[in-house]
Amino acid sequence: MVKKVCIIGAGIGGLTTGALLSIKGYNVTIFEKEKMLGGRSLTFDGDNLTLENYRKILSKFSMSVPFSEPTLEEIFNKNMLKGYTLDLGFHSIEGGTMSDVGRAIIETGNKVEMMGTKLGLICNRGFEFPLVKIKDKLRFLPLITRLYLSGEKTMKRLDKQSIAETIKIYAKGKMITILELLPRVATTVNDLDKISTGESFRATQSNLRRGSTPVGYPKGGLVSLSNAFADVIKENNGIIHLGKTVKQINIENGKVKGVNVDDEEFKFDIVVSNILVQRLFNIVSEKHFPKDYIKNLKTLKGTGSLCAYYSLNNIDSNLMGKSFLFIERDAGVEGKDAVGMIEFVTAIPEAGIAPSSKYLVQSYIICTPDEAKSKKTLEKLKETLDRNLEILIPNFYSQLNWAIYPAIWHLDGVAKTIDNIKPDVKTPIKNLYLVGDCVKAPGIGINCAVNSARILADLLE
Ligand SMILES: Cc1cc2nc3c(=O)[nH]c(=O)nc-3n(C[C@H](O)[C@H](O)[C@H](O)COP(=O)(O)OP(=O)(O)OC[C@H]3O[C@@H](n4cnc5c(N)ncnc54)[C@H](O)[C@@H]3O)c2cc1C
Missing domain, CATH: 3.50.50.60 (FAD/NAD(P)-binding domain)
Structure with a gap:
C-alpha cells in the first residue's frame, strides 16, 4: 500500500x-x-509587497530592518521596490554552479540556472580577485592533495579540532588569511574557537571533488x-x-x-x-x-548577521558578477574579528531581480544572534558594510537609489559549531x-x- x-x-x-x-x-x-x-529561502516580489506585509513576514522569520536609506515608509510610499525581487536577506549558495541544491534539482528532473563566481578579497587599497590565485594553489598543492584524498576517518578526528587550533598548528602565510575567512563564511560564525575543522574541510573537499565555483546564486532569486x-x-x-x-x-x-x-x-x-x-x-x-x-x-543555538541590499544606478564592469570577502579586525563581536561579503552576482542584469538600468548588490556581515539584536553592535556593523562598499565603489552614495539593512537572529537553524x-x-x-x-x-x-x-x-x- x-x-x-x-x-x-x-x-x-x-x-x-x-x-x-x-x-x-x-x-x-x-x-x-x-x-x-x-521558509527562510523565500523571495518577495517588490511589485506587490506592502510595508505591513514586509514587516510581518520579517518578524515571523526572526528579522527586522534597523536601518534603511531613505526610511522604509518613504521606500514603500514612493514604490521604490517596484521591479525588484528580494529574498529575506543576503543569500549565496556554497558550491555555486554545482551546489548540492542545484544537483538535487537536476536529479529530480528539473533545472534552475545558477550563476557562479570565485571569491575576491577587499583590502585597504582596493581588492584582489580571485583571492586564491594559481600561484597560491601551487603553493598549497601538497595540502590540497592531502585534503582531497582524506577519508572520513581523518575528517571525524578533525571534527573536534577548532579552526583556531588548526591555524596555530599548520597554517602560515596566505593560508592563515584563507583559514580566517572561508570557515567563517561557510558557518556564519566569527569565533574561530567554535568552528570545527572537520566540518569546514569536508565542505571544501566536496567542492574540490566537484571542481565547482565556490559560491553561486539562482537566476530569478531563491x-x-x-x-x-x-x-x-x-x-x-x-x-x-x-x-x-x-x-x-x-x-x-x-x-x-x-x-x-x-x-x-x-x-x-x-x-x-x-x-x-x-x-x-x-x-x-x-x-x-x-x-x-x-x-x-x-x-541549540542558531547564527545571525546584518545584511544590506543596495540599489545602485551604476557599477564598474570590473566588479560585475564577482563576490568579495572582507575581514574587520577588532569588530567588537564574539570571535573578535568579523567577516562579511559583498556580492555583485545579483547585480548582473541576467539575474533578473532588478529593473533595467538598476543594479542590486547584496552583502552581509556575520554576528551572533544576540549581537543581531543589539542596536549599538548593528550600528558598528552597518558602518563596516558601507565602508567596504565604499572601497569598491568610491562615493557609492552618489549612485544610491535605496538601501535596506535586514538583521537576522536565526539565519542558520543550528550553528555548525563544536x-x-x-x-x-x-x-x-x-x-x-x-x-x-x-x-x-x-x-x-x-x-x-x-x-x-x-x-x-x-x-x-
Ligand atoms: C537572511 C538570511 C540569510 C541567509 N543566507 C544564507 C546563505 O547565504 N547561504 C545559505 O546556504 N543559507 C543561508 N541562509 C540559511 C537558509 O536560508 C536556510 O538554511 C534554509 O532556508 C533553511 O531551510 P529549512 O528547510 O531548514 O527551514 P525553513 O526555511 O525555516 O523552513 C521551515 C518552514 O516551516 C514552516 N513552519 C513552521 N512551523 C510550522 C507549522 N507549525 N506548520 C506548518 N508550517 C510550519 C515555516 O513557515 C517555514 O516555511 C540564510 C537565512 C536567512 C534568513
Whole structure:
C-alpha cells in the first residue's frame, strides 16, 4: 500500500523531501503555515509587497530592518521596490554552479540556472580577485592533495579540532588569511574557537571533488529553487497546502499517528518536521521523548548577521558578477574579528531581480544572534558594510537609489559549531523524522537542508 507522508513546512528541506519522496511513489502532503513557499529561502516580489506585509513576514522569520536609506515608509510610499525581487536577506549558495541544491534539482528532473563566481578579497587599497590565485594553489598543492584524498576517518578526528587550533598548528602565510575567512563564511560564525575543522574541510573537499565555483546564486532569486521542487512534487501527485499550520503531531505508543491542522485531524504513516528544532516541542508533547533529547534540541543555538541590499544606478564592469570577502579586525563581536561579503552576482542584469538600468548588490556581515539584536553592535556593523562598499565603489552614495539593512537572529537553524550537537534525521519516535538545516547533514544552510532530505530519502528506501 502507498504510504502517506506528511511534511510540516515548505522550507527548502521540506520541499526537497517532498520532491524526493513523491518521485519514489510516496503519497506526499505538505502543510506550510505561511502563504508563501520557501521558509527562510523565500523571495518577495517588490511589485506587490506592502510595508505591513514586509514587516510581518520579517518578524515571523526572526528579522527586522534597523536601518534603511531613505526610511522604509518613504521606500514603500514612493514604490521604490517596484521591479525588484528580494529574498529575506543576503543569500549565496556554497558550491555555486554545482551546489548540492542545484544537483538535487537536476536529479529530480528539473533545472534552475545558477550563476557562479570565485571569491575576491577587499583590502585597504582596493581588492584582489580571485583571492586564491594559481600561484597560491601551487603553493598549497601538497595540502590540497592531502585534503582531497582524506577519508572520513581523518575528517571525524578533525571534527573536534577548532579552526583556531588548526591555524596555530599548520597554517602560515596566505593560508592563515584563507583559514580566517572561508570557515567563517561557510558557518556564519566569527569565533574561530567554535568552528570545527572537520566540518569546514569536508565542505571544501566536496567542492574540490566537484571542481565547482565556490559560491553561486539562482537566476530569478531563491524562489526559483522552491518552485523547481514544488513543480516536481505536483507532477508526482503531491499536494502543498499554503497558509495551513500544523498545531500538533499525534503520537501513540511511541509511533506517529498523524497531525492536527487548524483543529482538523489527519492520519499519516510518516510525519516529517521541517520546522526549527528548537520549536518542535511547541507542536508535539514532550512526554514521548527522552529528557536529554528535549534539553539538547531546546538549547541549540542558531547564527545571525546584518545584511544590506543596495540599489545602485551604476557599477564598474570590473566588479560585475564577482563576490568579495572582507575581514574587520577588532569588530567588537564574539570571535573578535568579523567577516562579511559583498556580492555583485545579483547585480548582473541576467539575474533578473532588478529593473533595467538598476543594479542590486547584496552583502552581509556575520554576528551572533544576540549581537543581531543589539542596536549599538548593528550600528558598528552597518558602518563596516558601507565602508567596504565604499572601497569598491568610491562615493557609492552618489549612485544610491535605496538601501535596506535586514538583521537576522536565526539565519542558520543550528550553528555548525563544536559545542552544538545537531539531532539526527531519525528521532526517538517511530516514523517521525526531522529535515532542514537544524539536522545533522553535510553542508551549511540551504545545502544542509537539501542533504538532510537526501538522508531521509535513503533511509526510507
Ligand atoms: C537572511 C538570511 C540569510 C541567509 N543566507 C544564507 C546563505 O547565504 N547561504 C545559505 O546556504 N543559507 C543561508 N541562509 C540559511 C537558509 O536560508 C536556510 O538554511 C534554509 O532556508 C533553511 O531551510 P529549512 O528547510 O531548514 O527551514 P525553513 O526555511 O525555516 O523552513 C521551515 C518552514 O516551516 C514552516 N513552519 C513552521 N512551523 C510550522 C507549522 N507549525 N506548520 C506548518 N508550517 C510550519 C515555516 O513557515 C517555514 O516555511 C540564510 C537565512 C536567512 C534568513
